[in-house]
Amino acid sequence: MEQDFLTTPARILITGADGQIGYFLNQAAVTDPFFSVVALTDHEFDISDPEQVQRQLDLHMPDYVINTTGFNTVDRAGTQSERCVALNTDGVENLALACGDLSIPLFHLSSDYVFDGHYESGYTEEDQASPLGLYGETKWQGEERLRTALPQHVILRVSWVFSTVGDNYMRRSLQQAREQKCISAVDDRRGCPTSATDIARVIMAMLKQLHNGAENWGTYHYCGAEVTSRYGFTEAVLAAASQYEKLKAEELKPISSSELCSDAERPASSVLVCTKLLNNFGIRQIPWRSELVVMIREQYQNEEFTESV
Numbered sequence: 251m252e253q254d255f256l257t258t259p260a261r262i263l264i265t266g267a268d269g270q271i272g273y274f275l276n277q278a279a280v281t282d283p284f285f286s287v288v289a290l291t292d293h294e295f296d297i298s299d300p301e302q303v304q305r306q307l308d309l310h311m312p313d314y315v316i317n318t319t320g321f322n323t324v325d326r327a328g329t330q331s332e333r334c335v336a337l338n339t340d341g342v343e344n345l346a347l348a349c350g351d352l353s354i355p356l357f358h359l360s361s362d363y364v365f366d367g368h369y370e371s372g373y374t375e376e377d378q379a380s381p382l383g384l385y386g387e388t389k390w391q392g393e394e395r396l397r398t399a400l401p402q403h404v405i406l407r408v409s410w411v412f413s414t415v416g417d418n419y420m421r422r423s424l425q426q427a428r429e430q431k432c433i434s435a436v437d438d439r440r441g442c443p444t445s446a447t448d449i450a451r452v453i454m455a456m457l458k459q460l461h462n463g464a465e466n467w468g469t470y471h472y473c474g475a476e477v478t479s480r481y482g483f484t485e486a487v488l489a490a491a492s493q494y495e496k497l498k499a500e501e502l503k504p505i506s507s508s509e510l511c512s513d514a515e516r517p518a519s520s521v522l523v524c525t526k527l528l529n530n531f532g533i534r535q536i537p538w539r540s541e542l543v544v545m546i547r548e549q550y551q552n553e554e555f556t557e558s559v
């Protein structure tokens with residue numbers, strides 16, 4: 251039966267709906283008439299349980315599954331390796347196999363940490379993955395399981411995600427700047443911060459084109475425009491936040507990553523080249539700085555609201 255794309259919304263099922271990307275994707279998609287959304291948290295839909303995956307897909311029969319789950323605590327991947335594998339690798343395969351049985355395309359998020367960080371000029375989708383730690387390794391294996399199980403997939407690799415939701419670098423550095431006179435940030439790791447709302451925009455734009463018949467399956471990169479370091483990003487966080495309050499931090503000290511003792515190994519330069527996304531989908535990068543200004547404003551608005559109730 252031919253589908254009427256102009257009147258029939260695309261039914262999307264979002265996993266990990268209360269995580270950073272899941273939350274903002276749900277928020278944006280529910281107000282867009284193009285989509286009909288089922289958004290499930292880990293309590294409602296545990297992707298590490300194959301029977302539950304099957305049951306939820308049979309129940310909702312979406313047009314697309316968007317997997318925004320992940321074990322993302324890079325420093326704890328080694329000590330919680332079972333959970334990390336169960337979520338980032340086996341869970342992705344559970345979804346891919348169940349989606350395959352029902353001919354549902356799977357949209358999955360992966361990471362710049364699949365690369366070892368030696369290419370200063372940036373990584374394209376063609377470059378060889380070579381993860382440095384367990385987090386990156388489990389993300390890479392998850393990608394590979396998906397490629398093997400289900401040709402109708404999108405893997406979108408993103409980097410350095412920030413938002414007003416959950417535990418992330420932006421919120422942590424803001425908290426540190428409120429509590430400490432001197433804070434430090436590493437200046438020898440290069441990458442591109444990306445806001446969760448911007449990623450939601452990109453996912454929705456890709457889905458619209460796929461749903462309208464573009465057969466652009468495969469692996470893509472997306473990140474905010476402008477390469478920086480954690481130091482450069484922290485500087486921008488402090489500048490934006492100081493518009494709203496007098497922070498305790500008087501000094502931001504640049505340090506090298508070797509000065510952080512309990513730190514997992516991370517890529518030195520994990521810049522993602524996003525030309526393929528532009529060429530295949532016409533989607534452009536947005537500067538992370540403008541997104542950051544909006545996120546910081548929202549952070550203060552949310553805090554004001556919480557204080558007033």
Ligand SMILES: NC(=O)C1=CN([C@@H]2O[C@H](COP(=O)(O)OP(=O)(O)OC[C@H]3O[C@@H](n4cnc5c(N)ncnc54)[C@H](OP(=O)(O)O)[C@@H]3O)[C@@H](O)[C@H]2O)C=CC1
Binds near residue numbers: 267296412416
């Ligand atoms: N954050 C980043 O900087 C980057 C993230 N990514 C990738 O993007 C994706 C989304 O990241 P982000 O939004 O930051 O992640 P979050 O950690 O904010 O959200 C992940 C969500 O997955 C949920 N979850 C945990 N276990 C399960 C499970 N067994 N079944 C279903 N859901 C589960 C978590 O629930 P709970 O909170 O209850 O544990 C949480 O809501 C991940 O795949 C991540 O690897 C890629 C690059 C950078």
Ligand SMILES: Cc1cn([C@H]2C[C@H](O)[C@@H](COP(=O)(O)OP(=O)(O)O[C@H]3O[C@@H](C)C(=O)[C@@H](O)[C@H]3O)O2)c(=O)[nH]c1=O
Binds near residue numbers: 322362408419
């Ligand atoms: C404690 C501390 C850390 N750092 C640096 C060291 C390290 O590079 C980084 C650690 O912060 P985070 O844990 O937020 O960053 P990290 O876990 O490296 O973030 C990664 O998460 C995963 C999920 C991804 O896929 C990546 O794209 C990336 O966003 O911060 C400082 O600059 N100053 C500090 O005081």
